[in-house]
Amino acid sequence: NRRVAKLAAHLQPQIRRDPTAAHKAGFTVAVLGAAGGIGQPLSLLLKRCPLVADLRLYDVVPLAAGVAADVSHVNSRADTRGFHGPSQLPLALEGCDLVVIPAGVPRKPGMTRDDLFNINAGIVRDLVAACAKTCPNAVLNVISNPVNSTVPIAAEVLKDAGVYDPRRLMGVTHLDVMRARTFVSRSKGGDPNTIDIPVVGGHAGVTILPLLSQTRPFPKGGFTAEEARALTHRIQNGGTEVVDAKAGAGSATLSMAAAAAEFAHSVLRGLNGERNVLEHAFVESRLVPGCAFFASKVRLGRVGVEKVLGLGKLSDAEAAGLKALTPELSASIRKGFDFARASI
Ligand code: NAD
Ligand code: LMR
Numbered sequence: 001n002r003r004v005a006k007l008a009a010h011l012q013p014q015i016r017r018d019p020t021a022a023h024k025a026g027f028t029v030a031v032l033g034a035a036g037g038i039g040q041p042l043s044l045l046l047k048r049c050p051l052v053a054d055l056r057l058y059d060v061v062p063l064a065a066g067v068a069a070d071v072s073h074v075n076s077r078a079d080t081r082g083f084h085g086p087s088q089l090p091l092a093l094e095g096c097d098l099v100v101i102p103a104g105v106p107r108k109p110g111m112t113r114d115d116l117f118n119i120n121a122g123i124v125r126d127l128v129a130a131c132a133k134t135c136p137n138a139v140l141n142v143i144s145n146p147v148n149s150t151v152p153i154a155a156e157v158l159k160d161a162g163v164y165d166p167r168r169l170m171g172v173t174h175l176d177v178m179r180a181r182t183f184v185s186r187s188k189g190g191d192p193n194t195i196d197i198p199v200v201g202g203h204a205g206v207t208i209l210p211l212l213s214q215t216r217p218f219p220k221g222g223f224t225a226e227e228a229r230a231l232t233h234r235i236q237n238g239g240t241e242v243v244d245a246k247a248g249a250g251s252a253t254l255s256m257a258a259a260a261a262e263f264a265h266s267v268l269r270g271l272n273g274e275r276n277v278l279e280h281a282f283v284e285s286r287l288v289p290g291c292a293f294f295a296s297k298v299r300l301g302r303v304g305v306e307k308v309l310g311l312g313k314l315s316d317a318e319a320a321g322l323k324a325l326t327p328e329l330s331a332s333i334r335k336g337f338d339f340a341r342a343s344i
Contacts, residue, residue, distance in 0.1 A: 025272045026053025026077065029264065030096045030135075032089075032127050033103030034082070035059035035067050037253035038143060038260065042102060043080075045261035047071045051268040052078040058092040059084055059103070089127075093134040097271060100172075100264055101127055104144035106251040107243045113146040113204045114332065120144045121153055121339050128154040129344070132161035139168045139267055139304045143260055147171040147203040148329055151282055151293055152336030160344045167304035170267070171282030173203045173295045175252065175259040179238040180210045183231055188219035199235065199280055200296045200311060201322070202329045208236045209325055213315040228317060270300030277301070278309075287311060288322070290330045292337075 029046055033039045034057035043057050055078040057068040068082025083092035093099065104120035107113060124144050131138060136158075144150050151171035158164035176199040185192040196216040201209040212228050223231070234241075242252040263279060270277045277300040285294035285308050297309040314322060 025051065027051055027097040027268050027271065028054040028056070028095050029098045029100065029268075030056040030058060030092050032058050032092075032099060032101045033144070035061050035063035035084075036102060037106065037250050038102040038256045040067055041254055041257035042100065042260050043067060043071050044074065045257055046100075046264060047074045047078050047080055048076050049261065049265050049268070050077070051265065051272060052076075054078065054095075055080040056092040056096065057082045058089060060086075086130075089130050090134045093131055093138075096131075096135040096138045098139045098141065098264060098267055099131050099135065100141045100143065100260060102143040102256070102260065103127060104150075106253075107145070107239075108248050109244050111243075113239075114149070114335075116145050117149055117335065117339075120146070120150060121336070122343070124150040125153050125157055125340060125343065128157040129161065132158050132163050136161070136163035137168070139170070139271070141170050141172050141260065141264060141267065143172045143256065145203070146332060147173065147282055148207060148293075148332035149336035149339070152333045153340045155284065155293075156337055156340030157344055160340075165304070166284035167306070169283065170298075170305065171203065171293070171295070172260055172263055173199065173208075173280055173282050174263040175256050176203060176208050176210070176235060176238070176295075177280050178255065178259050178262075180212075180231075180235050183234050183238075184212065184215060184219075187227070187231060188215075188223070190215075190217060190219060198297055198312065200294065201325045202293075202295060202332065203282060204332070205236055205328075206321070207325045207329045207332070209318065209321045210235045211312065211314065211318055213318060214312050225317070228315075232317075232321070266300055267304070270304070270306070271302055273302055275301075281305070283308060288326060290326055291333060293333055294329070 034043050062084050064084040065082035072080035104123045180197040181192045198211040201207045266279045282295040298305045299307040
């Protein structure tokens with residue numbers, strides 16, 4: 001026995017060094033809205049995620065089956081199946097560790113994200129109710145807009161079902177972070193893959209607040225006030241840039257799929273026990289009075305959001321931006337709460 005223990009001790013460091021060791025676990029992941037503009041490329045990217053063992057692709061339209069057949073031919077470990085229509089939703093959700101929700105209508109030029117509320121609020125409410133019933137322990141990643149309201153709706157539905165754990169509910173704001181990395185590195189230099197720029201607040205217009213003063217590595221010469229203003233404006237309006245360029249055919253789908261897949265991968269890394277996984281997400285928060293939900297840097301772990309990290313030191317312009325966004329974000333959160341309380 002001593003020889004076995006010695007051998008085990010000898011092997012231990014090698015096991016720890018094994019780069020594939022972190023990829024041993026396999027998770028069950030569902031995409032709700034999988035036949036859509038985001039859902040299809042997201043499903044493809046998740047099929048290639050080494051931490052996904054079982055991929056469930058659900059949509060209200062029958063195309064979900066075709067998307068699943070197509071994606072399933074990609075050679076990776078994830079078993080991939082399609083589900084369509086409310087009767088198959090429980091089958092899609094059974095045993096899920098993570099549910100990603102891009103179901104709902106996208107914007108057309110001239111619309112705000114809040115204009116989507118009337119249709120998407122009910123879609124998110126009903127899908128989250130199904131999650132509460134069938135996979136109450138799953139982490140939920142909400143993409144459907146307006147995120148500032150759909151996440152509070154999801155929270156109320158989960159509370160009503162008695163299964164709410166704020167650590168497992170996240171609004172996906174990672175596209176804002178990707179845009180900040182792209183636009184800042186293009187204009188000021190730096191590697192878009194590794195540059196770190198916090199983007200906090202919410203996910204609509206002025207509620208999207210990039211903290212350029214905390215850019216790491218900080219660009220040589222810093223940002224002039226005009227550069228900071230222009231970059232902030234572009235990051236806040238990145239979604240509208242795509243909506244206008246698509247001229248009525250939808251909003252960001254490909255960049256969003258990339259963002260959602262990267263974020264989902266980080267969530268799974270956390271669930272898998274990896275330490276110090278840091279991302280930004282719109283989560284229940286006490287950082288800003290009046291905003292029960294707020295996007296900020298979070299540490300992901302085995303339970304979902306392990307810790308909501310602080311905002312750090314803001315520049316004067318960022319502090320003004322925070323003050324300006326609070327009433328709008330607070331009203332959007334309240335609108336979500338009110339809708340849910342009146343309709344569940
Ligand atoms: P889309 O219309 O191309 O696809 C939406 C899909 O949802 C469709 O396949 C539709 O059949 C499906 N769907 C509708 N109701 C459903 C239900 N009850 N159950 C399951 N599936 C249902 O739209 P899209 O471009 O993929 O955008 C989807 C949503 O994501 C929009 O609300 C959009 O505003 C939002 N979005 C969010 C972000 C973000 O950063 N969080 C970025 C881009 C888009
Ligand atoms: C985005 O930021 O691209 C999304 O929220 C979609 C939109 O309506 O802008």
